[in-house]
Amino acid sequence: MKSWIRAGLILAVLIICVACTMPQAQTPDASKTEAKESRTPDKQKSGEPKMDPLSPEEIRRVISTYQNRKPKHWGENTPGVKQRLDTGEKVIALTFDACGGTRGSGVDQELIRYLEQEQIPATLFINGRWIDDHPSLFRELAANPLFEIANHGTQHRPLSVNGRSVYGIRGTANLEEALDEILENQRKIRAITGKQPKFFRSGTAYYDDVAVQAAAELGIQAVNYDILGDAGGTYNSYQVKQALLHSRPGSIALLHMNRPGSGTCAGVQEAIPILRKQGYRFVKLGDYNLR
Template sequence: MIRRLSLLLLILAASASAHTIGRYRAVPLGCEGRWALLRLFDLDGSPARLEVDTQTLRTRIATGTPPETSPCEASSRYLRLLRRASAAPHPLQNDGITHASQGLYLTTDLCPSSKKGYEERLYRSLITSFRHPVPVTLFITKRWIDKHPRALEELQAWNRKGRLAITWGNHTAWHHYHPGVPLEHNFVLSPEENLTADILELEKSLIRHGAIPSVFCRFPGLVSDSKAVAAVAKLGLITIGTDAWLAKGQNPKEGSIILLHGNGNEPRGVDRFFKLLHRGEIRGLRSLTELSLSKEN
């Protein structure tokens, strides 16, 4: 009862302090030093911008008049990964970067869900099993955020307290899905999709709730085509796939990008993660901001 009351107070406080976002827009990629400018917007009535460090891949929100920019260094780690993630071929499913040169990278998708709760057991297990802060990427949707404010606040509280080190990935705002419709006309390939608006709306939702969007994007259902990949790259985002979707029976290995669903829709994947963890097959995790490839372009 006390825990529920504490969470309720946190949610109310977060709602009362939610930021206002205006004139949110993507801008042509340009750099000031090692910082690449991605977005311009008004934050609580003042000019602000979203930037990424082209070497560490970490993003920040800066305020004030935007600086003059020049072309970014083509050999920077960020642009090398951006080129690799958007390069041909373009499969219908699982495009982008699916494997790294070393380490294990845990990613959890928070797609729209009718479930009241979420896989709280997964994140609590991370906190008790690994050294803090535990790196994890949340590919999140606005529809999930809107329906699960308590879960979002709990995740943010762990992040603020240094128990988790959350990278906030883009899984689009709306995550369109039509049961029974072929993949070629489903998810972001649905006829009603406006991918650029869908991605920017999710970023706005994160900033409104006090989170900083990353430069990583995962397509809903892992479905995309060459136009979708190009649209994401134009927005400065790195497409991330997976080679270890645990609920599908795929096994992680050195360099794997692990996919779990944190919304409660695939408990089988979380159960398999626990088995691997207890068998000592997952001994450490890395942040996607540490992503490196054996043959970066």
């Protein structure tokens, strides 16, 4: 009897051992399944190409988002418009506008030569009309690593979603016109250089907050200044020099490269050696974050 019981126990143990070595049917772990399912869309999303900010679909989306919003701010210091470099380092960003048009398509060749000879980096805000008048020079400037090309608009108009004007210059009439003012020249610059400008300055440097927000949705940052360097090319050389000497760490200076014969070039030439002795160096906007 005892031998029979012992044999039965041995047989039972053998059956259990065999069962343990056989492959087990896996019951899905709900938490793991949910985690896997939740990760799948993220992987697909991260693998998708970014929407081209100049695509009709993206522009329609932005217009749909902002077209019924009413602006609350208007001017040069509109919220969202960057005025300075976000740094305490002794650096200054010299920015030069080329406004284009009948009275704004000149070329300050002496100024350009000086920047090149002294190896002074600068950001050039170029208007579409100026590009049309100087296509070869524009390509040369865009190919020069010393310079960063930015967008100064298509028709040099204040950026408004409701037709506000300043200095006798009519602003864009609505959101679509405001975006056209930016994007037509954005396309032109990208077609020529292969690069998408990151920064935009409106004609007259006036904006409303809705236009600024809509531009930001398309990856375009509105930029002004904290140093009025030459007041549209109307300052004499002494005034330009004194304006630049008021720079502080992180300043953005607004000057012009389309007004030969103005005081801009001479004032820049007088101010830069002094600023260098004070420990300042010169940078492009894209070298730093802005605020």
